[in-house]
Amino acid sequence: xxxxxxxxxxxxxxxxxxxxxxxxxxxxxxxxxxxxxxxxxxxxxxxxxxxxxxxxxxxxxxxxxxxxxxxxxxxxxxxxxxxxxxxxxxxxxxxxxxxxxxxxxxxxxxxxxxxxxxxxxxxxxxxxxxxxxxxxxxxxxxxxxxxxxxxxxxxxxxxxxxxxxxxxxxxxxxxxxxxxxxxxxxx
Amino acid sequence: xxxxxxxxxxxxxxxxxxxxxxxxxxxxxxxxxxxxxxxxxxxxxxxxxxxxxxxxxxxxxxxxxxxxxxxxxxxxxxxxxxxxxxxxxxxxxxxxxxxxxxxxxxxxxxxxxxxxxxxxxxxxxxxxxxxxxxxxxxxxxxxxxxxxxxxxxxxxxxxxxxxxxxxxxxxxxxxxxxxxxxxxxxxx
Numbered sequence: 001x002x003x004x005x006x007x008x009x010x011x012x013x014x015x016x017x018x019x020x021x022x023x024x025x026x027x028x029x030x031x032x033x034x035x036x037x038x039x040x041x042x043x044x045x046x047x048x049x050x051x052x053x054x055x056x057x058x059x060x061x062x063x064x065x066x067x068x069x070x071x072x073x074x075x076x077x078x079x080x081x082x083x084x085x086x087x088x089x090x091x092x093x094x095x096x097x098x099x100x101x102x103x104x105x106x107x108x109x110x111x112x113x114x115x116x117x118x119x120x121x122x123x124x125x126x127x128x129x130x131x132x133x134x135x136x137x138x139x140x141x142x143x144x145x146x147x148x149x150x151x152x153x154x155x156x157x158x159x160x161x162x163x164x165x166x167x168x169x170x171x172x173x174x175x176x177x178x179x180x181x182x183x184x185x186x187x
Numbered sequence: 188x189x190x191x192x193x194x195x196x197x198x199x200x201x202x203x204x205x206x207x208x209x210x211x212x213x214x215x216x217x218x219x220x221x222x223x224x225x226x227x228x229x230x231x232x233x234x235x236x237x238x239x240x241x242x243x244x245x246x247x248x249x250x251x252x253x254x255x256x257x258x259x260x261x262x263x264x265x266x267x268x269x270x271x272x273x274x275x276x277x278x279x280x281x282x283x284x285x286x287x288x289x290x291x292x293x294x295x296x297x298x299x300x301x302x303x304x305x306x307x308x309x310x311x312x313x314x315x316x317x318x319x320x321x322x323x324x325x326x327x328x329x330x331x332x333x334x335x336x337x338x339x340x341x342x343x344x345x346x347x348x349x350x351x352x353x354x355x356x357x358x359x360x361x362x363x364x365x366x367x368x369x370x371x372x373x374x375x
Binding site: 043045047182 | 234
């Protein structure tokens with residue numbers, strides 16, 4: 001009987017495991033880029049990393065849970081002077097709030113793939129609903145780690161004034177697009 | 188009267204020399220971001236931070252020329268060991284080829300907005316044609332600079348193997364690289 005259970009466990013591939021599976025965020029392949037329109041002309045971009053956190057997926061129950069920490073104090077636009085301006089009180093207020101968080105508890109799936117997740121983004125001490133939609137999602141077996149890696153690209157939108165980060169409007173738009181690369185390594 | 192008219196015509200002519208103008212690339216609002224698929228799962232992104240260049244732009248004649256070069260020592264992915272690998276002979280080989288250069292000499296207009304810039308991208312000592320498609324284009328008077336600024340967002344997808352950048356192709360690292368270009372240039 002024990003042998004049979006062992007055989008069964010060996011036969012059930014990891015990818016269709018029924019239990020919730022926990023993935024730890026891979027900080028080398030997880031970044032948030034923001035995009036905001038400058039004078040209605042060109043798109044300013046900046047990067048937040050390294051992100052840490054974890055994601056739990058239960059494909060059989062079509063449910064999931066994610067908790068991510070995003071260090072806003074490390075914002076990187078390629079211009080140190082602009083980064084310093086972004087960290088000031090009327091934008092990211094990074095001295096008071098060095099980290100943003102995103103906690104998502106509603107997941108939707110397209111087959112085995114995550115299609116969207118929604119939850120609460122806390123930025124600058126203010127919490128607002130945020131939905132991230134998958135542009136692509138996939139899993140593969142990582143050849144070096146010998147573990148399953150799942151991840152994809154997600155996008156979402158926020159209005160920065162809602163978080164009190166309103167400096168420079170309307171020359172720099174209120175609407176901010178988030179482009180999120182995320183990969184998680186199975187625990 | 189005739190002299191006055193001739194003088195004003197001359198003044199007008201001098202003020203509007205066929206509308207051609209030189210614009211200097213604003214390095215604080217000009218960046219190239221690349222995107223490359225990571226094993227078909229997520230998208231790796233990196234940015235080129237140091238650049239310089241000029242644009243000749245004639246909105247009336249609908250012509251233009253842009254020349255921009257990027258210092259490849261200033262690649263920024265957010266992962267320091269990856270920046271080093273990208274600078275090595277496997278990718279950009281910055282010791283031998285420290286910069287990449289784009290010269291765009293054909294501006295395609297849609298109305299009074301630039302819709303495409305056709306030109307040549309040189310890196311790793313090789314040149315190949317590239318067409319940048321505009322997703323935004325606009326001109327405005329910058330209230331701080333008190334000058335006209337023109338710019339937009341452009342994108343293109345290139346195959347890195349065209350420049351001989353072949354590392355990892357046989358291991359499933361993608362050949363297609365999408366370039367997202369923010370550019371603004373200040374009228375001189």
